[in-house]
Amino acid sequence: MNKQVLVIGGGPAGLEAAGQLENLGYKAYIVEKSDKLGGHLLKWDRLFPESISAAETLQKLLEPVGHITTFLDCTVVSVSKTGEHFSVQLSNDATLNVSAIIVSAGFSLFPAEKKEEYGYNIYNRVITSADLEDFFKTGSDSRIQNPKSVGFVHCVGSRDEKACNRQCSKVCCITAVKQACEIKEQYPDADIYCFYMDLRMYGRGYEDLYLEAQSKYGIRFIRGRVSEVAEDETGKLVIKAEDTLSSKPLKITLDLLVLMVGMIKNADNENLSSLLNTRLGDDGFFQSASPILRSTEGEIAGIFFAGASTGPKTLPESINEAKASALAIHGYLSKQK
């Protein structure tokens, strides 16, 4: 009988890993805690930097997964390891006997309401990057009414000791640039501002999109972190920041403010890591055996990682890591009798 592998988390990394494992001749099981496969990719409209359709991308990821046994609305309850085998109890009372486990449990979005000074859930015209992406996807959001001025706040819940998230979330800079261009396309008369601390345009095509945002779309970039948001008597938003390049406090009145929410650890990482007998880093993400040479492997033999379970990653990074993880599992299982 084929060796079996459990994939925890049915987002892009989990789907790719499961597909690759099946190709390599293993039997994969996917356990997904929500009621749908696809993870955060389900919520995206177009993907940076080339504006590739998220729905089509997900469709392609799902194709090889059609015949894979998938448990939805399901979590891992207990794990016990005997020799080289894991016995895994699921919340639907099923028990799986597997030779390896891949943790592709992903990340959570920072809850923007925690940064009260930005007014999410307090002021009607403050939305998150996820809300805006949903607007692009569905075409409707009662808070977006033909805005004439729009601001984007970078690093909301990222690089922030007060929010207990020190890490850079990697994807928000380029997402803000992408969304700024898209909203300008939809509302050509609107003035668009991005408030940033550092612009991290490290990926291929990112710098090109930044240049396009400046030269084609006329997006204005202001180097200063927004310190607070208030609502005026007409319901417009008054934003305060320092324009650090001119060293002056700055005020602007906007119709819409978009908070670029960061990637944070899942709340249930702690529970999952204790079930698997793995470690979490100070940031609450899973710790791999070695961050450079063995980033997809756990410290315990038979435990592997893929995607944002080990820290913020872009979609192509997560998918590549899933392939690497499947290959690492293949190497590990080939050595077993």
Added chain:
Amino acid sequence: MIDFGYSLTSSSRISLDNINQKKLKKITAVEPDFLKCMACGSCAASCSAGNFTKVNLRMVILLLNRGMEKEAIALIEGCMLCGKCTLVCPRGINTRNLIINILKIYKEV
């Protein structure tokens, strides 16, 4: 010497060669948070004195690191120690203690 009507202007260039390292070491010793600033400007944006005076903690930290002590002190003297900057700093800098110690160390000149 013949006066041609010209004179030398002193250079406005920042010189990292002539920084008072002793004082920088002193301030980092009493308040290590001095090293944590990433110049986001949240302190200056939220400053209750900042709209009407030149108070700007971000700039003070930068100027001290560039050896411009007089200019730095001029930007901090109006501080009322209200503590709003402590609330907004994303690096969690103890701004109040930092300001008090900057004044102690650099004003004694």
